[in-house]
Amino acid sequence: MSAPAPQPDPPEQRSVATLRGVGPALAEKLAKLGVTQVQDLLFVLPSRYEDRTHVSGIGTLRHGVRAVVEGEIQLAEVAYRRRRQLLCRIADGTGSLTLRFFYFSAAQQAGLKRGTRLRCFGEVRRGPLGLEIVHPEYRFIGAPGSEAEPLDEVLTPIYPTTEGVPQTRLRALIELAMRSLLDGATARAGVRDWIPADMLARLELPSLVEALTMMHRPPRDADLGELLSGRHPAQRRLAFEELLAHQLSLLQIRQVIKSDPAEPLRDAAGVEPKLLDSLPFALTGAQTRALAEVDRDLVADRPMVRLVQGDVGCGKTVVAAAAAARAVGSGLQAALMAPTELLAEQHAKNFEGWFRPLGIPVALVTGSLPARARRSALESIANGDIKVVIGTHALFQESVDFARLGLVIVDEQHRFGVQQRLSLREKGARAGKFPHQLIMTATPIPRTLAMTAYADLDVSVIDELPPGRTPVRTTVFPQSRRSEIVARVHAKIAEGRQAYWVCPLIEESEELRYQAAEETAQALAEALPDVQVGIVHGRMPAKEKERGMYAFKDGRIGLLVATTVIEVGVDVPNATLMVIENAERMGLAQLHQLRGRVGRGAHGSDCVLLYGEPLSEMARERLRAIRETNDGFVIARRDLELRGPGELLGTRQTGLAEMRVADLMRDSDLLPAVQAAADALLKHNPDTVVALTRRWIVHGERYGRVG
Numbered sequence: 001m002s003a004p005a006p007q008p009d010p011p012e013q014r015s016v017a018t019l020r021g022v023g024p025a026l027a028e029k030l031a032k033l034g035v036t037q038v039q040d041l042l043f044v045l046p047s048r049y050e051d052r053t054h055v056s057g058i059g060t061l062r063h064g065v066r067a068v069v070e071g072e073i074q075l076a077e078v079a080y081r082r083r084r085q086l087l088c089r090i091a092d093g094t095g096s097l098t099l100r101f102f103y104f105s106a107a108q109q110a111g112l113k114r115g116t117r118l119r120c121f122g123e124v125r126r127g128p129l130g131l132e133i134v135h136p137e138y139r140f141i142g143a144p145g146s147e148a149e150p151l152d153e154v155l156t157p158i159y160p161t162t163e164g165v166p167q168t169r170l171r172a173l174i175e176l177a178m179r180s181l182l183d184g185a186t187a188r189a190g191v192r193d194w195i196p197a198d199m200l201a202r203l204e205l206p207s208l209v210e211a212l213t214m215m216h217r218p219p220r221d222a223d224l225g226e227l228l229s230g231r232h233p234a235q236r237r238l239a240f241e242e243l244l245a246h247q248l249s250l251l252q253i254r255q256v257i258k259s260d261p262a263e264p265l266r267d268a269a270g271v272e273p274k275l276l277d278s279l280p281f282a283l284t285g286a287q288t289r290a291l292a293e294v295d296r297d298l299v300a301d302r303p304m305v306r307l308v309q310g311d312v313g314c315g316k317t318v319v320a321a322a323a324a325a326r327a328v329g330s331g332l333q334a335a336l337m338a339p340t341e342l343l344a345e346q347h348a349k350n351f352e353g354w355f356r357p358l359g360i361p362v363a364l365v366t367g368s369l370p371a372r373a374r375r376s377a378l379e380s381i382a383n384g385d386i387k388v389v390i391g392t393h394a395l396f397q398e399s400v401d402f403a404r405l406g407l408v409i410v411d412e413q414h415r416f417g418v419q420q421r422l423s424l425r426e427k428g429a430r431a432g433k434f435p436h437q438l439i440m441t442a443t444p445i446p447r448t449l450a451m452t453a454y455a456d457l458d459v460s461v462i463d464e465l466p467p468g469r470t471p472v473r474t475t476v477f478p479q480s481r482r483s484e485i486v487a488r489v490h491a492k493i494a495e496g497r498q499a500y501w502v503c504p505l506i507e508e509s510e511e512l513r514y515q516a517a518e519e520t521a522q523a524l525a526e527a528l529p530d531v532q533v534g535i536v537h538g539r540m541p542a543k544e545k546e547r548g549m550y551a552f553k554d555g556r557i558g559l560l561v562a563t564t565v566i567e568v569g570v571d572v573p574n575a576t577l578m579v580i581e582n583a584e585r586m587g588l589a590q591l592h593q594l595r596g597r598v599g600r601g602a603h604g605s606d607c608v609l610l611y612g613e614p615l616s617e618m619a620r621e622r623l624r625a626i627r628e629t630n631d632g633f634v635i636a637r638r639d640l641e642l643r644g645p646g647e648l649l650g651t652r653q654t655g656l657a658e659m660r661v662a663d664l665m666r667d668s669d670l671l672p673a674v675q676a677a678a679d680a681l682l683k684h685n686p687d688t689v690v691a692l693t694r695r696w697i698v699h700g701e702r703y704g705r706v707g
């Protein structure tokens with residue numbers, strides 16, 4: 001593969017401040033958008049388009065449409081209805097329309113007089129005088145038949161709005177950048193296409209100039225449906241480039257971390273085998289394989305950066321504990337970081353159970369530790385008396401000082417960003433040695449996707465559950481049979497078990513979502529007077545939320561009503577029933593995570609999915625998929641197949657990076673090519689690597705910068 005030879009200081013790197021009309025104030029606002037160079041403007045991409053390429057008859061307008069109309073002013077008057085306002089009535093022979101201005105200058109008023117012809121654009125709404133446009137964009141035009149003002153030739157791009165940069169201003173600036181892109185030879189005036197032509201040809205993707213032109217100036221007959229769904233070849237071309245940039249950036253982080261020296265963890269004291277021998281169970285084949293990969297990394301003199309990926313309940317914690325034992329057996333400390341206090345405490349309890357019998361103390365450090373206990377814990381961590389430390393973010397505050405940290409374990413990786421992991425690495429650095437990193441996540445994603453999403457990590461997969469688990473039975477019911485399900489909850493709790501009830505997902509407003517949870521809890525408490533009903537939702541203060549979770553864990557609460565906050569890692573083996581309302585609105589990955597909260601004990605468990613009718617074909621397929629399998633990887637693959645354009649589940653839910661054009665799921669077919677291109681570029685074209693990461697990864701999140 002060949003790429004163009006690098007050029008010195010290409011014009012695309014000119015500062016935006018060199019554009020006409022961009023002063024320091026605007027430049028500063030643009031910088032907040034990640035726009036500092038002229039080329040950056042080209043990569044601010046429209047979120048939608050408006051069609052201003054034809055004139056609509058006024059008689060054809062409806063409430064809510066945005067349209068261009070032409071007409072003659074019949075009447076113009078200043079009216080006083082609560083506020084002073086200028087009203088113009090225009091007509092075109094098919095109908096009439098009111099233009100309403102609240103702000104207008106004397107000159108404007110003088111221009112808008114009876115008999116004048118206008119072309120205007122704006123959103124049509126129903127007003128007190130019939131259809132109207134408030135503050136239309138307008139311009140004067142000649143009499144019908146006189147030389148016509150040309151209409152827009154291309155669809156009008158609408159950019160994501162940003163604090164202090166008005167849409168029209170941003171559009172004009174981007175248009176300027178486009179002009180400099182298209183004027184003259186691209187090599188001189190425009191932006192470099194870093195993707196080699198032969199590669200583009202092979203992938204059947206357009207050139208950068210073609211793609212950007214389509215995005216910023218789509219022709220009248222462009223396929224808007226395709227553009228809005230993000231599947232237009234122009235977007236695929238840009239998505240390819242963006243994915244490549246992310247991949248390169250992560251691979252660079254990896255290089256940085258991997259070039260640090262680390263202490264090999266040889267476990268001279270043999271603590272790891274002792275811990276494994278003391279377990280009441282044997283590791284599964286998958287756990288053994290993952291641990292072997294971890295151990296192989298840990299004895300090296302470069303830091304491990306390994307992700308252990310495995311479905312809920314597959315037993316990741318004990319693998320982490322074995323790795324921690326290896327650190328202790330090598331005379332070093334291990335720290336485990338969990339995303340919530342509850343999870344940290346749960347881990348601390350498990351680790352205590354494993355390490356205490358071996359004479360190895362375990363400390364828990366969370367924000368809510370009483371001052372004295374905290375001080376003494378910190379002391380023992382600093383002087384090295386304590387070898388195994390469990391905690392939340394609190395662990396990585398300034399005040400926590402490790403004597404010799406050999407291993408950092410992060411549970412539920414997607415709650416922590418790449419930046420946080422990089423800062424961990426600094427935290428543990430001692431005498432030029434950096435700690436090994438083990439990251440655990442329960443978000444199963446298919447292999448090709450993982451290779452891009454986690455390009456900075458080595459990945460081990462635990463794809464097997466411990467034996468003796470009865471798989472969760474999943475059943476699907478219409479919402480109309482809710483009362484039967486309530487009876488089932490009652491029966492379960494009467495047997496001494498516990499249940500979760502997950503509330504309907506309401507996208508419209510956060511507020512409504514909490515209200516729905518409160519109302520559901522109340523209704524269930526009334527329907528089940530002898531059951532202790534608790535509630536947790538995201539709006540509650542963390543403390544209160546955890547109190548609710550504790551009460552459930554301790555069995556003081558029989559039925560826990562929750563929003564989706566219970567997703568992460570909490571282990572309540574006695575909970576054997578999970579009811580999920582409006583399951584048809586949730587993504588497969590999320591349903592699977594929720595279902596993973598049950599089926600953790602000896603008793604058989606059930607998951608009941610309630611759905612509202614009517615059910616779309618896509619939703620029906622999704623519910624079938626979740627009912628038919630308990631395997632997270634199969635579900636992740638189905639998710640990928642079933643996701644159509646406009647589907648609810650965004651990458652946010654899987655904890656993957658947010659991107660501008662690309663969507664890891666939607667564009668997953670591009671990934672093998674992205675991965676191959678990234679490897680080749682890293683080997684042969686360092687300039688391309690720098691330019692592409694500069695172009696796509698905005699400052700704050702530019703990983704390569706750190707380290």
Ligand code: ADP
Nearest residue numbers: 281282283284311312313314315316317318466
């Ligand atoms: P997760 O991977 O979701 O973090 P955990 O590590 O919490 O899962 O493990 C779930 C449960 O399975 C724990 O109670 C753990 O002790 C138990 N467990 C782990 N490995 C095995 C095994 N090989 N055999 C039997 N039980 C196991």
Ligand code: MG
Nearest residue numbers: 316317411569
């Ligand atoms: Mg876990």
